Amino acid sequence: MMKRFLLRLLFYVCVYVILHVVVVCAVGPFVTFYRPESGGHLFSRTKEIPNYKNPDVLFLGSSHAYRGFDPRVFDQAGIASFNLGSSSQTPMQTEVLLKKYLDEIQPKFIVFDVFPIVFQLDGIESTADLISCDHIDSSICKMAFKSGNVKVINTLIYGLYQEYVRDIRNTLNERIIIDGDQYVPGGYVERLTDSTLLDNGSIKVRTINILPEQLSAFGRCIQMIQDRGIPFLLVQAPLPQRTYHNLLNYNEFKNTIATFGNYIDFNEVLQLDDSCFYDEDHLNQKGVELYNHCLIEEFIRKVHK
Amino acid sequence: MLFNSIQFAIFLPIVFLLYWFVFDRFISKSKHQLKLQNAFVVAASYVFYGWWDWRFLLLIAFTSFCSWGSGLLIGKAETKGKAKTWMWLNIVLNLGILALFKYYDFFVTEFAHLFHVSTEGLLLKVILPVGISFYTFQALSYSIDVYRGKIAPTRDIVAFFAFISFFPQLVAGPIERATNLLPQFLKKREFRYDNAVDGMRQILWGLFKKIVVADNCAVYVDQVFSTYAEQSGSTLLMAAIFFTFQIYGDFSGYSDIAIGTAKLFGIKLMRNFNVPYFSRDIAEFWRRWHISLTTWFRDYVYIPLGGSRVSKSKVVRNTFIIFLVSGFWHGANWTFIAWGAYHAILFLPLILTGKNRKYTNQVAEGRFLPTLKEIGQMLLTFFLAVIGWIIFRSATISDSVHYIVGLCDASLFSVPWMKTVNSFVLLVGSILMMIVIEWLQRNNEHGLSLNKTLARPLVRWGLYLLVTLMVFVLQSNKAVQFIYFQF
Numbered sequence: 001m002m003k004r005f006l007l008r009l010l011f012y013v014c015v016y017v018i019l020h021v022v023v024v025c026a027v028g029p030f031v032t033f034y035r036p037e038s039g040g041h042l043f044s045r046t047k048e049i050p051n052y053k054n055p056d057v058l059f060l061g062s063s064h065a066y067r068g069f070d071p072r073v074f075d076q077a078g079i080a081s082f083n084l085g086s087s088s089q090t091p092m093q094t095e096v097l098l099k100k101y102l103d104e105i106q107p108k109f110i111v112f113d114v115f116p117i118v119f120q121l122d123g124i125e126s127t128a129d130l131i132s133c134d135h136i137d138s139s140i141c142k143m144a145f146k147s148g149n150v151k152v153i154n155t156l157i158y159g160l161y162q163e164y165v166r167d168i169r170n171t172l173n174e175r176i177i178i179d180g181d182q183y184v185p186g187g188y189v190e191r192l193t194d195s196t197l198l199d200n201g202s203i204k205v206r207t208i209n210i211l212p213e214q215l216s217a218f219g220r221c222i223q224m225i226q227d228r229g230i231p232f233l234l235v236q237a238p239l240p241q242r243t244y245h246n247l248l249n250y251n252e253f254k255n256t257i258a259t260f261g262n263y264i265d266f267n268e269v270l271q272l273d274d275s276c277f278y279d280e281d282h283l284n285q286k287g288v289e290l291y292n293h294c295l296i297e298e299f300i301r302k303v304h305k
Numbered sequence: 306m307l308f309n310s311i312q313f314a315i316f317l318p319i320v321f322l323l324y325w326f327v328f329d330r331f332i333s334k335s336k337h338q339l340k341l342q343n344a345f346v347v348a349a350s351y352v353f354y355g356w357w358d359w360r361f362l363l364l365i366a367f368t369s370f371c372s373w374g375s376g377l378l379i380g381k382a383e384t385k386g387k388a389k390t391w392m393w394l395n396i397v398l399n400l401g402i403l404a405l406f407k408y409y410d411f412f413v414t415e416f417a418h419l420f421h422v423s424t425e426g427l428l429l430k431v432i433l434p435v436g437i438s439f440y441t442f443q444a445l446s447y448s449i450d451v452y453r454g455k456i457a458p459t460r461d462i463v464a465f466f467a468f469i470s471f472f473p474q475l476v477a478g479p480i481e482r483a484t485n486l487l488p489q490f491l492k493k494r495e496f497r498y499d500n501a502v503d504g505m506r507q508i509l510w511g512l513f514k515k516i517v518v519a520d521n522c523a524v525y526v527d528q529v530f531s532t533y534a535e536q537s538g539s540t541l542l543m544a545a546i547f548f549t550f551q552i553y554g555d556f557s558g559y560s561d562i563a564i565g566t567a568k569l570f571g572i573k574l575m576r577n578f579n580v581p582y583f584s585r586d587i588a589e590f591w592r593r594w595h596i597s598l599t600t601w602f603r604d605y606v607y608i609p610l611g612g613s614r615v616s617k618s619k620v621v622r623n624t625f626i627i628f629l630v631s632g633f634w635h636g637a638n639w640t641f642i643a644w645g646a647y648h649a650i651l652f653l654p655l656i657l658t659g660k661n662r663k664y665t666n667q668v669a670e671g672r673f674l675p676t677l678k679e680i681g682q683m684l685l686t687f688f689l690a691v692i693g694w695i696i697f698r699s700a701t702i703s704d705s706v707h708y709i710v711g712l713c714d715a716s717l718f719s720v721p722w723m724k725t726v727n728s729f730v731l732l733v734g735s736i737l738m739m740i741v742i743e744w745l746q747r748n749n750e751h752g753l754s755l756n757k758t759l760a761r762p763l764v765r766w767g768l769y770l771l772v773t774l775m776v777f778v779l780q781s782n783k784a785v786q787f788i789y790f791q792f
Contacts, residue, residue: 002498005496005498005501009505012769020778151780
């Protein structure tokens, strides 16, 4: 009886696995989560990497990085840059990206945006983003299985199908504008809107609970950068005043991050009002330009130092 | 370890194979075979529980040992009075531990608030051990049943520890009675093919309710409840309905997985849910919702207080006591007490007019569809339950009042907020699928216990594969902890 049970179960599992793979590949185009064009433009960004060798600055981090550092502003100051930010990028994903691309890009300087909220994320969204937008190799597979999330595994199945059966990396050209976001060569994403943060919207009060695994991954990223002798700067992009003040234990977070290296909280350097933001977290183009000019001054100061 | 986690997907087959192949088959000639198998159940259960926080294993072991010891002392007591003393000692000890971990800070804060004093240095701020309310009640039922002579005290400490810590139902029930579960650990279990297959089906159905229905509802519900002041009446109503299905999918899903898992080990657990949203009045709802807790309070609190066979004023008192205690059991928050009081108010007219046992059969018995009257009754009961769940889900009583007031607005007739139309349609579709399957299966133990003679193999396999696909494809982005773990 036991033998019959186990054999039937095994048969069911085999039939199911085949069906699962077929269904995931079939429904993939309709599931935003699985698709490369799900926002954030990481697909275009990773395709551009071979064109950006030895930049003066490499930017890392979440949407605060790819929506916060405009290479056009840096170009004007004679600084070549590339932005390797991605949606909700947590230190775990930064680590994978650095392992894959740091030696290929070989930047002269690194600016690492450390938005506190990403330190408390499980990294599911960002892992799926990496899988669907980047070349899938063993490190990405390892990260997917490590997440233990079925949706991430499904994204991996669909990603493998897209890459190795449909050869998507050579056939797909991601749209330049997706949902009001325009991709700018060099990895930046510009929000095409004039709207600013509304005064009446409520902004959540948040407590930062750093996940130990994210902090260790962050430590490994810093170690990797230091091992290659690349100077770096840790930054916190400006936030709307209300968002900033609603991060309850922000000082505690800052003290922790400052132990890893030079850290600048631009909320203390720049006092931007709500007209510089398009939502409760992100700068609009006006804010980005003010922020980037300020950063350039800091950067030049640090490099010359 | 969550039932819907990769860790459990690895843990369960390993424990299953060791349980049947090592501790049942290969050492079957040993006279200690049963003890060894029970010891393995305890070890596996402690690993399962220790995955959260191993420090609280000591607490379970302490509770188990004290309850086992009290059972022996009650059994050995020469007089009824002495037996009663041992029983009460065990009750006070167990409820004391529960009160310390779960209610102490609440009472201190409330008293401090009342008398305008500071709580500085008075709060314990301890983490609530997962499942403490469940296993404490299970331990209490043992000593009470021994005292009442319903069960003989056991000398087998390993079997008793297995009874308290059996991993499928350790953290969120069903709250088993010693009279049902303990004897199963005192005799050899048999592997039965039909039982194991049905267990797998029940696990699958539980996963569907948890992962596809509850977790996806949670995304909408969390968003709306956290910003309810800014939402339209229709959105608030939608979120309240989704929470009604979330809590059902979450908790009954957990129970199905627990009962199904136990079947794999040759253990039969009691039924915890019996299609409660098909109830025709609130009394029927309470006979079908969280059955193991409801019957626990009935047998160990309500009946000893005199139940309904006392004067009307005492019936009112008993009804309020049972619902308020039941509400408070869920957690140290006034919202749970208010939720209990709300249900007591709904229940009272039925019990006072003797109509509380009007519907003891299944709705539309012998018929495929319900009558219009039955549909009306079910919708009204469902609506009353929805209002109750708003109180239950809100952070404070004031929030729940504002939420309910927010419902009574012209915007109730506007289009509710949806993150995306596709996800909204998928969610409503999944809920409808659950309702239809449970309606068709309302006379069976769970949604997938299909009648072999009525359903062809192709239909059955097709349904199992479809449900499995939905479980593995329609997951929400984030695994949500089972709601009842916090209780």
